[in-house]
Amino acid sequence: SQQGEEDPQALSIQEGENATMNCSYKTSINNLQWYRQNSGRGLVHLILIRSNEREKHSGRLRVTLDTSKKSSSLLITASRAADTASYFCATDGAAGNKLTFGGGTRVLVKP
C-alpha cells in the first residue's frame, strides 16, 4: 500500500452515530493532517496533529496518532447528514515540501 491509506474505503451510518476511519502510513512524518472533500469540490483542512502529539480534538472531531504503529484515526461524533463527504489523511514527509494524500474514506450519513 502507499503512504497514507485510509480504511475503510466507504462507510455508511445513520445520523447521530459516530464515524471512525483509520489511516496508515509508511515513512516517518512531521505531522499528519485530515481533510474533507465534498463531491466535486476542493479539499478543506480539518485538523493537524504533530508527530509528538497523541490525540487532538476539534469540535466533534477527535484525531489520534500512533507513530509506533504508523497509524491515525479520525472520529466524527454525533454525525450529521452534512458530514457526508470524503475524508483524506495526508502526511508530511521528512523534507516538508509536500503533503501525500491517501485514497480517502467516503462517508455517507443517512438522515
Place this chain on the structure above:
Amino acid sequence: EPEVTQTPSHQVTQMGQEVILRCVPISNHLYFYWYRQILGQKVEFLVSFYNNEISEKSEIFDDQFSVERPDGSNFTLKIRSTKLEDSAMYFCASSPRAGGGTTGELFFGEGSRLTVL
C-alpha cells in the same frame, strides 16, 4: 475570508493541445502546490513551489508540465501537449508554512476540471 481561486473551472481540449490552468493563491502565502485527482481516485501531488522555484516534483510532473508565477499573484500550471490520461481535476493549494521545515495546513482552490478528448 481569503481563498484560493482557480480558473477555468472546466476546460475541454483536444489531445495534443496546450493548456494553462491558473490559480491565485492567498496573498500572504509563500508556498504553492498543484495536485490532481482523477475522478473518484486519490489526490496526487504534482509539484511544490517556493521562492520562485520548484521545491519538489513527482514522477507525474514530467517535461510536459511546467509551473510559473509570472506576476507575483498568479500561479500557473501549463501542460504542453495534453494526453487523454491528463483528464482530471487539478487543484491548486497555498500555504503560509508551519515553519521548522514542515508542511502546514494547505488551502485548496475549488479545482479546474480538465477533459482531454
